[in-house]
Amino acid sequence: MGQKIINSIDHYTQYNNRCGWNQLLPEYRPKKTLCEDISPDVLIIGAGYTGIATAKKWREIRPNEQIVMIDASVSGENNSGRNSGFLLEVSLANDADAEQINRMKECNLLIARTTQKIFNEVRDSTIDCQIHRVGTFRAAASEVGKKSLRDYETFLKKSGLEYERFNKNQLHERLGTNYYSEGLYNSHCYLAQPAALIRALIEKLPNNIDLYENTPALSIKKDKKSWLVNTPKATIRSKKIVIA
Incomplete structure (x- = not known):
């Protein structure tokens, strides 16, 4: 048996x-x-x-x-x-120490290549996945949020990932809200219709x-x-x- x-x-x-x-x-x-x-x-x-x-x-x-x-x-x-349709190309471990950064760079490269491969595979499908590389914003309105944003910026720099910094007026122009006082944008994210994908x-x-x-x-x-x-x-x- x-x-x-x-x-x-x-x-x-x-x-x-x-x-x-x-x-x-x-x-x-x-x-x-x-x-x-x-x-x-x-x-x-x-x-x-x-x-x-x-x-x-x-x-x-x-x-x-x-x-x-x-x-x-x-x-x-x-x-x-049954998800929100985000395909992140990078890990978001902004608390990673220096010893982990090189390993994380390797992981990020693997994820980015995989995401690009998915994009290339489905773009000529008969099914419209509505997949676009739109990036992500991370914004802060409080002192706690600003500290988290600074930590995240340090992580991005150590990882060699490009990003843009936005002030309050720039965020309002891009996002349509005056709530946030500062923010960061990086391009490493696709958005898709998950069921279609x-x-x-x-x-x-x-x-x-x-x-x-x-x-x-x-x-x-x-x-x-x-x-x-x-x-x-x-x-x-x-x-x-x-x-x-």
Whole structure:
């Protein structure tokens, strides 16, 4: 008998209402539900950003392996679509010490390259993601806020990240409010319609990556050298699984 690792029938998220971002888009035709037993080389549980990135990277490294993704819901109905749509290119750890700065620079470079890759991939999609590089403002109205802003500026300088400083009048001209007395702007942020973005990334998946939606993993069990994953209508046997 194999050892049961997880029994999740009561734990996967089930929302009472549809994602608002999805409701602004044309009706989505879900990918088919898994209805027959399969044995892929690798199974990826979760078809959000992590799952999609994992599947594509796995295909790049091992192009001859069969890759399957399953998701308990449909495109954009989980966290990947239920967010504010910010894609930050940099970490915001303004309290990082000098020893961490070099590591953070490397992380920021990796994030920036990844974000640019996403932008390049979806801009010719049939789905309008409304993705633009708009940057972010961080502004202060109190002494506490000003101190935080100075700390953030120090972090930006140490990290070698370009930014602009704005005074009260300049902020009013850009933001339309007199509330803030000073602020900083940096360009390292994209803004997108999140449900559209995840749909576009799914649309761009290679044909040899199979995605099944409305297919929750109800249990995961180790069976000798394989994993057995039960779904409502089928069982998946795979030597490798990734919970994304």
